[in-house]
Structure formats: C-alpha cells, structure tokens
Amino acid sequence: MNEYYTNNYTKYCKDVKFDFFDSYDFLFIFGRSISVVIIPIDIFGMYCIIKKTPKKLKTKGCLMYLQSLIIFLDILLTLCMTPYVYFPTCSGFTIGIFRSIGFPMIFQCFIAIVGISTLNFAVPIIFENRHNILVRSNFKITRKCSRILFYLFNVTLPFFCQLPVFLHIPDQIPAALEVLKRIPCPTIEYFQQPIFTLTLKYDVAMFSLSTTLFVAFIQILFFSIHSFYHLRKISNFASVKTQKLQKAVFSALSLQISVSTAILILPIFYFWYAFQFNYYRQGFTNISFLMIASHGCFATVTMLFCHKNYREYISSFFCKKKPRIDGLHSNTPSFQRTNISVQHVEPIRF
Template sequence: MATSTDLYYETVWKSKCSSNEKSFLASWQGLSLFSHSMLVVFLPFYAFTTYCILMKTPKTMDSVKFVLLNAHCWACYIDILVCSLITPYFFFPTISGFPVGLLRVFGVPTSVQVLIGLTSSMFMGTSLVALFENRSSCIPSNRFRITKKKSRFLYFLFNCTVIIGYLIPPFCNIPEQESAKLFLLQTIPCPTEEFFYTEVFVLTIDKFWYNYLWMATGSMVLILLFQIIFYSVCCIYYLYISTTAMISPKTRKYQRSFFLGTVAQVVVPFLFLVIPVGGLISSIYFDYYNQALNNSCVLFFSFHGFASTIIITLVHHPYRTFLFKVVTFDRSSGRSTFLSN
C-alpha cells in the first residue's frame, strides 16, 4: 500500500527534484566509501598509539597511564563508530537520518544506534574531564584535588548518570515515523532520493522536544567544558602562579610539560569537532539543506580521533622517542629515553 511519502515521491519529487544534480559525496555510497576507507588508514595509527601507552609508558607516568589510555580509546571508538559501525547519513537541518554502517547490517535498530552515538560522544567528553582531573589531583598543594578513589568513582558515576538520564525522555517520545517524514518535507522539499527508499529515523518533530534536545545537549557540553576549564585553571595556578613549595622544581617542570601536552592533546582534535558541529548548527539555524555538506561534516568529524592519536604520540616524549626509533629503524638500546622533557 502506497504511503503519503510514496505519493510525494511520485508526484512532487520526481517532477521538481529528480533533475537536481547530486554529487557522489552526497550519496550514501559516497559517504560509506570515504568513511570506511579513512578507517582503514586510521587503524594502524590507533594500534600504534595504544601500544605506546601500554608498553612504552615510563614509571614516572604511571599515575596518568590509565586516564590517558581511557581518553585515547574513547576518541578512537568515536571514530570507529562514525567511520564504520554507525556512519550516520544526516538530513540536517532536520533531526533525522539513517545509518549506513555495520550495525545496520547486523540489524541493530536505528533508535538504538542514535542513543549509542549520543551517549558515546558525551562519554568521550567525560574521559577528557578525567584526564584533566588526574593532572589537577596529582599536584599535592591543590586544595581541590580528589584524593579518595571512592569519591572519584562517585563523581564520574554522577556525570555518566546525568548524560544517560537527559536522553531518556526524548527517546520515550519518538514520533510516528511515516507522518514525521512527511512533516520534514516541509523543511527539506527536495532531499536526496535516499530519503524515500530507506528507513529514515526521525528523532523528533515536536517543538518542545526539539528545543529540549538542543538546550539539554548544549548544557551537557557546557558542563563538561566547565569541568575541563576548572581543572585546567587549577593546574595553571598551582604549576605557574602559586609559590607554595610542596613539589621539587624537577617535578614541577615535569608536571608542566605533561600538562601542556594534555592541553595540546585536547585542543588540536577539538578543532575537528567544532568546525563540523558549527557547520551543522548553522544549517539548522538558517534552514539550509545541502547533503554534500552534511556528509562532509561527518567525514571531517571522523578526523578527531586520528588527530588525537597523532598529538599523543608527538607531544609526550617517551612515545615520540619510540616513534623516532621505529621510523629510523633504530634498534640500539642506548640510554633510557623514558625521561620527560
């Protein structure tokens, strides 16, 4: 039985939109090909950096080994989600789309994939908070340091619970999909043909839930960002400004070096998040639909984990030294290279 969207496709879309030229990048095949190809290139770098953290981290960095590995794994996992497991084909400026990744092949419902993608992105932010909290708590004179493992566990459990909790209400109010798709055609009257022959998932069309999603998600991002900034300020104050002599000059120099490396590890990849997200938010604000732009933003977003991996390897002295040895085929043992700059 023909649906309303089928009727729209046969009468309106074919007469007004079918003649529109569509680039290969705007198709789901283009998105899938480019994203999967990128992952093939990225995976060896992910593996190499993971090996460096596990096997080449010196004793002086034991306190940060776990949180560094945790942040690295989350960044890589997000890239793998975007490039291979989910690979979202968005129809911005609407909150709709469909996945073209492996999870779809395995029959995972699209709503579940959307929930996985949103929570995973937020958890990646929490892993960065943990990285900066670790740097802050390693400074003995810091009055804001968290000293008890139980307190730290409850602190991050609360963060994760809030992230999951704010997503539950909109997922309990998902609209009827066929009527929702027809409603979206008022905003994007000429979507790509994929809109009509795939199972497009519409998260919401209700104005209340639409505003709730943007405001709640924006608030969560700001809360995570505030925590990162707070711990960064603590590090800056106690490492560069405070004259309290509770650590030796050598230890202070080491902690300064690692703090700067941590900042670089976060700031540089952050650009690969801000640029595509900014582009998508702009398309929503101006009600501008361009499928090639949507797909380009997804692909650009995928460089986040790769950039993070490169920065980790380059800014931390033990990993950089090991990388140099691998590249130059240096097998000499030499003197220890496990001292930080």
C-alpha cells in the same frame, strides 16, 4: 511517501542539483577508506599508553579510558554505523555493519549519541587527574569516595542528558512526511532507503546537546585554569626534573585536547547553523560526520608526538642507534696497537 515523490519531488525538485559529496557513495567510500588508516593508529596509541607510559605519571588509567572511547567511536562511526543524516532534522539511515545484521536504528542512535557524549565527559576526568596531582591546597577533590562520585557523575551524566531525546520517538511514516516540510528537496536516497526519525522536537535535542557541552566545558575550564595557576608554583615543592616533567605532561595533554576540539568546532558550528536557520546541504553534513569520526585519530597522533616517551618509542623505529666501533672497544691495549702500527712503518730512505 510514494505520493509525495510522484506529485511533488519529481516536479518541484528537478532543478535541484546534487554532486558526489552529497551522495551515499561518497560517505560509504570515504568512511571505509579512513577506517583503514585511523583505526590502526588508534590501536597503536592504546599500545603506547599501556606499554610506554611511565608509572610515575599516574595518568595511565585516564588515558586508557579516553583512548578506548576514541577507538570505540571511530569503529562505530566508520564501520558499524556510518550515519547518513538529513540535517537540520534528526532523520536519516546508516550504511554500516549494524544495518547489514539488522541492528535496530533506535539502538544505533542511542549508542552513537551517548558514546559521543561520554567521550566529551572523559576530558574533565583527565584534567581532574592532573589537577589532583598538581594542586597542593585543599581546593581539590581529595577523598576517595568523592572522586568515585565525581567519576560516576561524568560517566553516567551523558546517558541522562540524552535520555529525553529518546522519550519522544514519533511514528515513522508521519514523521518522514513532516521532515519533508523542513527539507522539501532532499537527496533521492530519502525515498529509497529506510528512513528513521529520532525526534521532531528539535528544541529538546538542542537542549540535550547544549547541556552536555556546557557541563563538560565548565569542568574543563576550571580544572585547566586552576592547574595552570598551581603549575607556576610547582617550584616551591618539587625538584627541577619534576617541574619539567609535570609542565611537559600538562602542555602535551592541553595540546592533545585542543587539537581534538579544533577538529570538532567546524561540525558543531555547522550543526548549530543548520538547525538555527533551517539550512540544508547534504555534502556539508556528510563531511561533518567524517570529521567527527576522524577527530579521535588526530588527538591520538597529537598525543603520540607530544608525549616524550611515545615520541622516542616511535623514533626508535626509524633511527636505530648503530653500535659504536672505535679503539676504546678493542681488546688490544692501546700501547700494543701503537707498537704494531709502528712496526709496519717502513724507514725513510734518502
């Protein structure tokens, strides 16, 4: 590494300019800054789910599962890890608490990748829950053991999908030099920090990521479309109040997932483009990881303002009802108040 830095980097990369967005400092400062905002919001969202979710909604457990994953990943990516990755490779280092306490990089990568994949598979679980409530036909998962297997499938599949990536951990020094063939002029931190390369088999990494996204997307697509179809028929077996509640919950849930997905579209597209065309821009990578770290907070905010119970609870902090004061709440009968008022009226003198 020292030889490459002396003979190649200092000579051929001296004209390459990096700005603040490419730097270690940008990721460190903004990672810590957004954690102060997003983590309290996530925790408040969990409190609302626990305390303010109506029992008749029957979605509390699934929402708690999703929100717990959001809290875990937001803390992990902004405080515990804060990954500084050199895309389009699987190399980089972390600048969070885990590094300070000497937590091995391979375990940091495993927790982050499997955690993100698990969050991705939590969405089908929520949509299946609504699907099971809305659909009245036999075309749904009805048996308890079948639902347990469905949940187990979506909880464990992220582990097995990402496992192939961790079966090809290369020797680190040769791997670091191999990465320089793809990124000949990385930021100076590449030569100053302990670089960890997860894999050099980029096709395996892309296949694992694509499989995770595809399987989760197919499930979400089926449960959402089929639920929407039966939601239009809910008037055949439910009261008007129940219809309005189910439609409002489904719309709020769909909007929450849509906002979360929309935040992730840009980072996912950038990662795909970087791998496909060997494009390197450290600033874009840093911003992409900050967007991934904060997308759960946007989903939480959407949930709080879309669900009526949470929205009313929040508005109660700012719009407290004042006690009503009028004649109806007085202990004095109305006819006595009328007489009293008449007694104080002076006669008109001509």
